[in-house]
Amino acid sequence: MSIAGTAAPHTSLGKDITQAEIPATPFRYLLLMTTTLQNQAYRPVPQEGEFRPAYAPGVLDLVKAFDPFPHYAWVWQGTALDDYFDRGPLLVDATGQAALVQHALEHWAPANGVIIIGSGEELGGVSAHLRAQVRVSLPDQSEAALDIRPHHLAPWLDALDGDQRDLWLGPISTLVWRASWGPAYDWRCLDRPVAAFTFGSPGAFALRPDELARFEANTREQFVLSRVYEIHAMPAHSARSLTEIRRWVEQLLQVADRLYIQDDADVERYLALIAGNLWLLHSDEARVLLNDLTESPQARLRKLEALAREKESSNG
Secondary structure (H helix, E strand, O other), rough: OOOOOOOOOOOEEEEOOOOOHHHOEEEEEEEEHHHHHHHHHHEOOOOOOOOOOOOOOHHHHHHHOOOOOOEEOOOOOOOOOOHHHOOEEEEEEOOOOOOHHHHHHHHOOOOEEEEEEOOOOOOHHHHHHHHHHHHHEOOOOOOOOOOHHHHHHHHHHOOOOOOHHHHHHOEEEEEEEEEEEEEEEEEEEEEOOOOOOOOOOOOOOOOHHHHHHHHHHHHHHHHHHHHHHHOOOOOOOOOHHHHHHHHHHHHHHHHHOOOOOOHHHOOOOOOOOOHHHHHHHHHHHHHHOOOOOOOOOHHHHHHHHHHHHHHHHOOO
């Protein structure tokens, strides 16, 4: 199976990479997903055992463990998302910071927390370009904020026309990221020559109708494949082929749509619940709960989860 979309401008680097496999560029940056990394690093007060205070470092604290005086820029600062700038991406100059890059490869990338950027531009130029890409003009003339994460980077790049991709990348010559589909993953690399860079118009990046349609199709494919790999990783489904699970997931998605379970988080919850409790497919009680459209999707799923727990406890 492969991700839908146009011809990929990026190549596979395999399952595990070293810094030597990242193309050399004059400057190397880490684009850090702030909230993701801070949530990963947070350690609450333990409920049992010896008391320890909660540990909640900020993303800059995580960087300063490797570089006490980092050069950095908040990508959302000074944009339409300025009120939340310290929750948005942080661009860190990692040129010559081998230990920091290694830690990012080993620990932050598996958490979908980093994209590695190579460029001939200094920090100010790259950060200014990224800020200009935060606003995206949609084909219906409305605007949206673009917050590309590592797992959506390939669907986004594959959706863009070649000239648009070059415009969006600007001074960026190299991108390296860990593409993931649930438990499955692959390191990807985009490496391209960049001519003399000049900043474009200050307006929002304008997405074409075909590009928006491809991006929506690509992100749906990303979502479906992630669920397929997650289900395949379950012991009860490991003997099934990916193709067979894919057909089954598509059938469940059609049912979910008829039941108005359409939000990605709700659909993911629904699929995991059914895959982990196959008996629900043949339960009259489960069918009644799911078909009660006077309840919200979230309320129906909570009741279905309670039914599954009750069944598990009675069998235990």
